[in-house]
Amino acid sequence: MEKFVINGGRKLSGKLRVESAKNSVLPILAASILTNEEVIIKDCPKILDVLNMIRILAFLGVKTRFSDGNLIINSSGINGYAIPQSLSNQLRSSIFMMGALLSRCGKAELAYPGGCEIGLRPIDIHLKGLKNLGILVEDTGGEIICVADKMCGGEVYLDFPSVGATENVMLSAVTAKGKTEIRNAAKEPEIVDLMRFLNAMGAKVYGAGTSTILIEGVEKLHGAVFKPVSDRIEAGTYLIATAITGGEIELENCSAKNISSLIHKLCDNACKISIKNDIIYLKSGACRKSFSFATGPYPCFPTDLQAPLMSLATVSDGVSVITENVFEMRYRHVQELVKMGADITVSGRTAIVKGVKRLMGATVNAHDLRGGASLIIASLNAEGKTIVEDINHIQRGYYEMDKKLRSLGADIKKKN
Numbered sequence: 080m081e082k083f084v085i086n087g088g089r090k091l092s093g094k095l096r097v098e099s100a101k102n103s104v105l106p107i108l109a110a111s112i113l114t115n116e117e118v119i120i121k122d123c124p125k126i127l128d129v130l131n132m133i134r135i136l137a138f139l140g141v142k143t144r145f146s147d148g149n150l151i152i153n154s155s156g157i158n159g160y161a162i163p164q165s166l167s168n169q170l171r172s173s174i175f176m177m178g179a180l181l182s183r184c185g186k187a188e189l190a191y192p193g194g195c196e197i198g199l200r201p202i203d204i205h206l207k208g209l210k211n212l213g214i215l216v217e218d219t220g221g222e223i224i225c226v227a228d229k230m231c232g233g234e235v236y237l238d239f240p241s242v243g244a245t246e247n248v249m250l251s252a253v254t255a256k257g258k259t260e261i262r263n264a265a266k267e268p269e270i271v272d273l274m275r276f277l278n279a280m281g282a283k284v285y286g287a288g289t290s291t292i293l294i295e296g297v298e299k300l301h302g303a304v305f306k307p308v309s310d311r312i313e314a315g316t317y318l319i320a321t322a323i324t325g326g327e328i329e330l331e332n333c334s335a336k337n338i339s340s341l342i343h344k345l346c347d348n349a350c351k352i353s354i355k356n357d358i359i360y361l362k363s364g365a366c367r368k369s370f371s372f373a374t375g376p377y378p379c380f381p382t383d384l385q386a387p388l389m390s391l392a393t394v395s396d397g398v399s400v401i402t403e404n405v406f407e408m409r410y411r412h413v414q415e416l417v418k419m420g421a422d423i424t425v426s427g428r429t430a431i432v433k434g435v436k437r438l439m440g441a442t443v444n445a446h447d448l449r450g451g452a453s454l455i456i457a458s459l460n461a462e463g464k465t466i467v468e469d470i471n472h473i474q475r476g477y478y479e480m481d482k483k484l485r486s487l488g489a490d491i492k493k494k495n
């Protein structure tokens with residue numbers, strides 16, 4: 080298994096361009112099968128989750144190719160609506176294919192999705208939402224079989240503002256006869272991006288970014304050329320990595336408003352931050368002050384930055400209190416940070432982090448995508464050598480992370 084080897088203690092400094100958002104590109108890839116015409120996703124990141132989603136599309140007869148960093152998709156030859164477990168369990172996003180296949184083929188057969196082990200990650204809200212649209216859903220205890228013969232617009236109430244469930248219902252409703260209203264919808268920027276993409280294909284979606292999304296079903300969707308929103312989680316990860324090393328960074332292709340909750344926390348930590356158009360400039364403060372935060376659905380603090388920001392808390396003066404309200408098992412990085420000398424105690428959903436002067440290099444394991452990123456961040460501060468194993472988790476969502484960190488002055492190498 081590949082690993083990263085990092086020698087800590089170097090200040091990060093320089094410029095970086097943020098990729099297009101993983102969590103926007105993935106549902107957009109699913110949505111691209113809703114037309115026979117060509118779709119072009121500009122600046123598509125070649126991260127593992129995208130490559131796995133492309134494998135699912137290829138299995139269904141969809142043609143894709145990269146050209147100058149753009150992904151060109153042609154679904155005119157789609158020839159199936161069933162996704163085998165070997166493909167669907169590679170990533171959580173396979174679940175979005177359900178809504179898209181129901182729109183395109185009127186049927187969908189899918190084994191339970193995979194993804195980061197950060198909780199049970201049930202799909203009950205997805206299935207309830209699709210049933211509200213008249214879709215027949217059968218759960219054979221491992222495989223979901225859906226039929227859309229009677230699919231029509233309707234009122235969907237999500238028991239929790241689930242990002243994936245909101246997106247799945249949107250993907251079905253755009254071609255369902257009549258109007259659909261999704262209440263208690265997720266408000267993440269990636270939901271807004273999916274609405275922008277669907278409308279670029281000729282759909283009629285309104286209100287994404289609020290808790291009520293209105294959709295008027297249309298007969299047919301056409302091709303589109305689309306540039307996804309930038310990755311707010313990747314941007315946040317590099318801002319935190321810079322702060323923990325006492326360095327400075329200029330991030331391009333950012334949308335500061337999409338990570339305003341993190342920016343506030345980094346200012347609490349005594350970082351100096353300035354924003355100009357799509358550029359965020361951060362200079363870390365002379366000392367690192369403790370801070371507290373609780374994750375929640377957007378616009379609350381994003382759960383995907385909980386682990387990365389916890390690393391900064393481990394070497395910030397004083398006690399930081401972190402509460403994870405979205406996933407019930409998103410503290411697997413804690414045991415790894417403790418191996419590096421962090422002082423963290425977890426009780427239920429709350430982690431109490433007592434700042435230490437500096438972390439120590441160690442051999443640690445990435446258990447999931449963002450937990451792995453938190454270990455890389457911690458290693459940049461640590462004294463001596465850190466080995467981060469199982470980095471395939473990290474490569475699911477960060478493109479060339481080692482190369483980018485080296486360009487900022489870090490001593491990091493990928494090893495087999």
Ligand code: EPZ
Nearest residue numbers: 102172200201202203204205241242243244383405406448
């Ligand atoms: C999306 O996952 C993101 N993934 C996650 O990012 C992100 O952490 C999450 O939204 C929350 O923002 C993608 O977009 C590909 P949810 P998703 O449905 O859709 C419960 C990363 O690191 N729930 O909003 O799976 C669920 O268990 C990844 O990039 C149900 O109970 O998240 C969780 O506790 C990790 N039943 C909560 O809702 C359901 O049917 C939020 O999940 C669906 C969800």
